Amino acid sequence: MPRPEIAARLRDHGVQPTPQRLEVAEILLDRPQHLSAEQLLERLRANGSRVSKATVYNTLNLFSECGLVRELSIDPSRKFYDSTTCTHHHFFHVESGRLSDIPHEQIRIMNLPELPAGTEQESVEVLIRIRDKQ
């Protein structure tokens, strides 16, 4: 995606496109993918970027707050940022730590429990943990 397009996308979500934010967005929003902050930082470094770790974390928080990416907390030590923001599900390969998408229409959810009083359903996301066969 060309830079002006990325900048426009950031502005559409109310984010001021600073040079550092553009660098992060350029990598993360490039294609459908799931990256942790550490993976993103590695890619930035490989591209010769000098964006600080703190800036990367702050930028990812900002992006997820404004809906540019989706934050996926697989477990407390593994937080991923998903460039696909529409409803979908995931396979999580526990050995490799890799996430892959399952299209929304491939899973049909039935027999959900009654919601607690005074609440409404926002979304249901399925995470299927997988491992290689022994």
Ligand SMILES: [Zn+2]
């Ligand atoms: Zn995803």
